Amino acid sequence: MKKKLNLFIRRVSVIINDENRKSIYRILKESLHFWVVKKEIPYFYFGKFLYRKDVSNYKDYLSSKEVDKITLSKKLHRIQFSKLLRNKLSFALFMEENNFPVPQLVSYNHKNEFYLNSQPNQIDSKDKLIQFFESQFNQNEINGLFLKSNTGMGGKGCFLINRSNLHNQVTKYYEEIVNDNFVHQKIIVQHPKINMIYQHSINTIRFTTYIDKNGEKHILSAFMRFGSGGSFIDNSSAGGICVSVDLKEGKLKGKSHQLMKHGGKQLIKHPDSNIIFNDFQIPYFEESKELVLRAITLIPDRIIGWDIAIGKKGPILVEGNDNNSLITPDIIYGGYLKNPIFKEILEEA
Incomplete structure (x- = not known):
């Protein structure tokens, strides 16, 4: 209370x-x-x-009733696609199998059963978990892993596990890790131009896609999310900064937005780097649009929010969300109902 x-x-x-x-x-x-x-x-x-x-x-x-109508619609969302999108492990394996550029899955765990190269490892102590991660760092010649809860949302249940601070991190997160299910992925190497704005998180573009009643594919909106203040998470629900993206030019537009519960600030530049948002050209933006349109051919749920990171060599598909929160994109777009396609979406819902 x-x-x-x-x-x-x-x-x-x-x-x-x-x-x-x-x-x-x-x-x-x-x-x-x-x-x-x-x-x-x-x-x-x-x-x-x-x-x-x-x-x-x-x-x-959109009102909250209209948001719920779209998000919960069985006509817009099919359970087989929803389950695939929400299960991080299933999604990672499925997209890798279909040769999509996604963060490389190194290992995963179902509570205290950890899997590496399809081989199970029983982990019943902090020391064994430290050894498990150390062996991965050595075998893959990496210095860290990004852990995501298999069914987590909004940046919750995410950890960075680093070689340099492994003992402390395992001590801190051990109980949470072994009592949940996580995917363990290689850390994305972000494009240096995106790092100029903020380098401590993987800053993703959220695309919202829609398949209309005639089967035509649409990208309704796009905005880019940035972490701040040392945070390694960019989600708006975790305090991240969101900036609208011009779909034609692939440039950031105007000021940033932040959810009210985190202060609701509007900024013309990033508070950490002082890089001005407006007219910042996003690398590989056309390739990012092509990637999400290709993704909805493979997973044709009718309305999805896709998270795309910009790597050194091109876009990387981080995840898809059938339960895409329409609150932030509605704010960023300046009112979704001014888009005539949304009238069809509400009718279809």
């Missing part, structure tokens, strides 16, 4: 202190109108920053 109260106070503080806030009268008028039109408490009016002066088309933004 106390945590929820603190979160509420923090969000109210963000609104009150926002220099780009509309007048109180206009906020009250619009939020009540949003309530009537959307038939729900105007939580998203505030959560999506529709109270800001530069937002005039507040009715073009």
